[in-house]
Amino acid sequence: MSSHDSHAQGHHEMGFIRKWVFSTDHKVIGIQYAVTAMLFLLFGFFLILMLRWQLAHPNTAIPIIGGFLPESWANGGVMTPDFYNVIGAMHGTIMVFLGVVPLSVGGFGNYLLPIQVGAQDMAFPKLNMASYWVFFIGGVIMFASFFLPGGPAANGWTSYPPLxxxxQNGQTMWLLGMVFLITSSLLGSVNFIVTGVQLRTKGMSFFRMPLFVWAQLVTSFLLLLAFPPLEAAGVLQLMDRVFGSSFFLPSGLIVSGEKLTVSGGxxxxxxxxxxxxxAHPEVYVxxxxAFGIVAEVIATNTRKPIYGYQTLIYSMVFLGFMSFFVWAHHMFMTGMGTNLSNFFQATTMIISVPSVIILTTLLLTLWGASIRYTVPMLFALAFLPMFAIGGLTGLPLGLAAADIHLHDTYYVIGHFHYVVAPGTLFGLFAGVYHWFPKVTGRKTNVALGKLHFWISFLAINGVFFPMFFQGMAGVSRRLYDPMVYAHVAHSQGLTVLSSYCSFILGAAQFLFLANIIYSAFKGKKVESDNPWESTTxxxxxxxxxxxxxxPTPxxxxxxxxEYGLTPKGYSPQHLQEA
Amino acid sequence: MIVIPYVDKPHPLTGVTNAKFGIWLFLASEVMLFGALFSTLIILRTGSANWPLGSTELNVPLATINTIALITSSVTIVLAWASLKMQQIGRFRVYMALTLLLSAVFLVIKYFEYTHKFEHGHFPSTSTFFAIYFTMTGLHGIHIIGGMIVNAYLMGPGSAMWKKNPEQFTGRVECAGLYWHFVDLVWIFLFPSFYLL
Structure with missing residues (x-):
């Protein structure tokens, strides 16, 4: 704050450490978040590819990689059941808490939110730096747990007790890592909200803010208020594990044929x-x-105002508010009673309304537009039907009766992956391609980008669409060897299709990596500060x-x-004469 | 040169400085943290056939002294802030020292309560009553220690800011005070929940 001000004066040439490692500049912190998150995304994706091999070819050695894994993970190259459980837990944890959220909120949010409201930096730049480094420690703890003697957490990303x-000890590391990640997102969300509300530049009223900023503000409120109960739960589980309390252990629990000697209750x-x-508000986090990013990309590339800008904002705020009242629709099978189930299925149906409104406004924005089919626009366009599939397949899961059949099947996996993988991740890809010229000053390669899009788009549908059929046929999640169950073995063809599509999807991401790494250093330089002719x-x-x-506010x-109102075609927010 | 506005002056729309807005958001998140733990207490208690009576398991007179100590410390921290408003840095230090002293009294008494329980073989593993008691009072104790560190900093090295920017410094003390009131408030809920009901 003030000491920072006096320090920063006239010190434009900072050392490497202050500029790139312990930086308080929100743009550098955003890049740090984004790079770390993309590495974790790659790692989490790589883990699940090994699991897909085991599902497609049970009990055969994993090619190449299998030989490098320790004996307890891959026996003669064949994945062990223990390692299968590890992957199931750590893939989810890494993708959600170390990949998507840090990229979309920590990366994009940090970089763009202050600039889009016209601020010079975040309200609390040092807190912002702390937020990244606390996140980094949390990530290191999670990653280090792979090297524990007993391996990392293996109880699903949901960590249900009593299991x-x-x-094993990996679970304690998981809980410690989560405490750091939760603290980091707390620091970040306070910073985002204060920046978005207090540091808006002159004339930037709430209803002149870009939708991306609105999305980040709603997200920050969710992070701020929904994460603490998980922190509380994490503390309670730590107490159970470290001090032998029985918060989550019922009386008379029998493990491996022996009664546990705990107080119970x-x-x-x-x-x-x-x-x-x-974790339900987390879905909206x-x-x-991604809604915010897609809205920016669509507005820029349709050269039209967003249809129903205020409607979209009210829908996002309502969505955020309602997301606190739907959590128990994940728990219909726990026997919590019909009254509770009725309440939560009603709220779940209500929350689908604003989601549909958001999607409809974005879809109607396309109406009559002369669309520029740039690479980010392709990803943004694909986002719409992909998110629609993800959202609509969620409705049967939100109804208690239908959920009895579908609960814990591949249908559920298909549903939430459609929301998060071709949904959110495509939104994030759109964002990377869209803002890359601004962040680096260089353009990405269009041909490589389009190739990346089309292969990813086809492959990702090949991965997740078969899961709906499998799920409806009753194939359960978390099965190590599909061939030992008759009803599962008979859909093995779809499993193999899904697995091979995931390998193709993995290969396609190397196109993306090659594109952004090459373009960041050798790409064609942009000629203008506004290559997409955008307004924000x-x-x-x-x-x-x-x-x-x-330099001047x-x-x-x-x-x-404001697109298409003048002969120029677009009216930047900061120019008095449109 | 980076200039962050509303560091010492309130924003015309919200009426608060950045720091004060931030601390309120932080406290909202803290409400959710302790709210989840109080919900846990309610669920464990209503689900238990033989929940012990707090007054027979725990030491009510000591906790009463602690309650008085914390409430008084909330008053002294307001007086510390009010002294700054009246430009009296000397009185500020006296009241801040009193606040620290009272919080130390609280922690010392809590230490004796804890060791007494341990001597009688009461641990988090003994029963869910003691488990939730140790967890919640322990987490509250950590919040007290955190507040004491901030208050000690503001009384000592942090007060150098008074000369440079008294308004911002007063704002910092106010934020520390808001946090301290929250910690006090949590105890006011903990006291009856565990000791009296």
Whole structure:
């Protein structure tokens, strides 16, 4: 704060450490978040590819990689059941808490939110730096747990007790890592909200803010208020594991044929309530930033104002609010009673309404537009039907009666992956391609980008679409060897299709990596600060933006999406004369 | 040069400085943290056939002294802040020292309560009553220690800011005070929940 101000004066040439490692510049922190998160995404994706091999070819050695894994993970190259459980737990944890959220909120949010509201930095730059490094420690703890003698957590990303309480030491590391990640997102969300509300530049009223900023603000409120109950639950589970208390252990629990010597009297369902109280809003934490990114990309490439800008904002706010009242639709099978089930299925049906409104406004924006089919636009266009499939397949799961059949089957996996993988991740890809020229000052390769899009689009549907059929046929999740169950073995063809599509999907990501790494250093330089002819404030500054974003504070004169009103075709927010 | 506005002056729309807005958001998140733990207490208690009576298991007179100590410390921290408003840095230090002293009294008494329980073989593993008692009072104790560190910093090295920017410093003390009131408030809920009911 003030000491920071006096320090930063006239110190434009900072050392490497201050500039790139312990930086308080929100743009550098955003890049740090994004790079770390993409590495974790790659790692989490790589883990699940090994699992897909085991499912497609049970009990055959994993090619190449199998030989490098320790004996307890891959016996003669064949994945062990223990390692299968590890992957199931760590894939989910890494993708959600170390990949998607840090990329969409920590990466995109940090970089763009202050610039889009016309601020020079976050309200609390040091807190912002702390948020990244606390996240980094959490990530290191999670990663280090792979090298524990007993391996990392293996109880699903949901860590349900009693299993998680009696499990190996990896679970303790998981809980410690989560405490760091939760603290990091707390610091970040306070910073985002204060910045978005207090540091808006002159003329930037709430209803002139880009939708991306709105999405980040709603997301921050979810992170701020939904994460603490999981922190509480994590503390309780740590107490159970470290100090032998019985918060989640019922009386008379028998493990491996022996009665546990604990006081008992605990309630395992309590964990599920506390966990899902976070984890359902977390779903909206995953999807809202993607809505924001897709809205920006669609407005820029349709050259039209967003249809129903305010409707979209009210829908996002309502979505965020309702997301606190739907958590127990994950728990219909726990026998919590029909009254509770009725309540939660009603709220779940209600929350689908704003989601549909958001999707409809984005779809109607395309109406009559002369669309520029740029690479980010392709990803944004694909986002719409993919998210629609993900959302609509969620409705049967939200109804208690239908959920009895579908619960814990591949249908569920298909459903939430459609929301998060071709949904959110495609939104994030759109964002990377869209803002890459601003962040690096260089363009990505269009041909490689389109190739990346088309292969990813086809492959990802090949991965997840078969899961709906399998799930409806009753194939359960978390089966190590599909061939030993008759009803599962008979859909093995679909499993193999899904697995091979996932390998193709994996290969396609190397196109993406090659593209962004090459383009970051050798790509064609942008000729203008506003290559997409966009209207929001991040395009009004130099490329890449200087340390203080705007050498002189800008004034905003109009809403964020005024396209097609003048002969020029677009009216930037900061120009008085459109 | 980066200039962050509303560091010492309130924002015209919200009426608060950045720091004060931030601390309120942080406290909202803390409400959710302790709210989840109080819900846990309710669920464990209503689900238990023989929940012990707090007054027979725990030491009510000591906890009463602690309650008085914490409430008084909430008053002294307000007086510390009010002294700054009246430009009296000396009185500020006296009241801040009193606040620290009272919080130390709280922790010392809590230490004796804990060791007494351990001597009688009461641990988190003894029963869910003691499990939730140790967890919640322990977490509250950590919050007290955190607050004491901040308060000690503001009384000592942190007060150098008073000369440079008194408004911002007063704002910092106010934020520390808001946090301290919250910690006090949590105890006001913990006391009856565990000791009296």
């Amino acid at each position: 998680s309480v009696v499990a 605990g309630n395992p369902i309590l964990w599920q309530h506390l966990f899902w109280f976070l 995953l999807i809202l930033p 404030l991040e395009w009004a500054t130099a490329t890449p933006p200087p340390h203080e974003n705007f 800008l004034e905003v004169f109009r809403g964020p999406y």
